[in-house]
Amino acid sequence: MPNASGEMTVEPDESAVATLDDDGGAGESQPGVLALLGRTLLFSTEPYAIVRDDDHPGRRGFVIVLVVVAIVAVAQMIAYWLGWLTAPRLDSLQGLLYSTVTDWPWYAEQVQQDPAFATQFQQGYLAGWEALRILLGYPTLTATISVDLSLIVTTFGNWFLFSVLAHWTARWFGSQARFGQTLGTVALAYAPLLLLVIQVVPGATVPLSLLFLLMLATKYLALKTTHNLGTPQTLFVLAAPYVIVAIVAALVALYGGAYGLEQLPYFRDAFKVQLFLAR
Secondary structure, X not given: OEOOOOOEOOXXXXXXXXXHHHHOOOOOOOOOHHHHHHHXXXXXXXXXXXXXXXXXXXXXXXXXXXXXXXXXHHHHHHHHXXXXXXXXXXXXXXXXXXXXXXXXXXHHHHHHHOOOHHHHHHXXXXXXXXXXHHHOOOOOHHHHHHHHHHHHHHHHHHHHHHHHHHHHHHHHOOOOXXXXXXXXXXXXXXXXXXXXXXXXXXXXXXXXXXXXXXXXXXXXXXXXXXXXXXXXXXXXXXXXXXXXXXXXXXXXHHHHHHHHHHOOHHHHHHHHHHHHHOO
């Protein structure tokens, strides 16, 4: 609109300014998963606060855990490939021994008595060599896939179970946080698993005790940021899931295992014999 001197001026739209102030500035976006995980490894509390205040913290936590296990699983596959390239070849020795055994008269007699023996022997022979490779630390695809599957199942299972038990304990102390917030922040606590990527280097390992201690520290920060409890209460919430799982496992080992075996005839008889010998 014209001012006193007749010049045209444009006044800022107050609603637009207010919107910019509320959003924290145009173009500002939340950090990505990798950025959050990197800051978590530096023991910063900022990532936990960001995930806690997210509109869908539980969903974001699922994505975080998925990214962690995916990176580690891919690193394990790369480590297997590099180890396979540098490891000594055992295929020739395996084939030579197989040819030697199958030329024995004993093998021919077994095949004549049972035509299916040849197939069964071959399967057992291959399985035995696979087990030998694993025992010797030889990189095998079977062991690598098994480790990756175990990593995925145990990580997701531990994440959810720990979140449930820790959230229940924190609510007992009066926390008002939502379960989704606990899921989201605890997911970040699994960032130390990314250190397993170092195993891509042949011979490099990460002590499991170090990973456990690091994850205790990150879980503490996650629970502290989410539930805003005192230090003693947060430590209690951190320890409660491990204590509960240990008690349940001990009860199952003492009572549930024996009760389950007694339902099977052969194991029941063996269990009675064992009790008799223990007298």
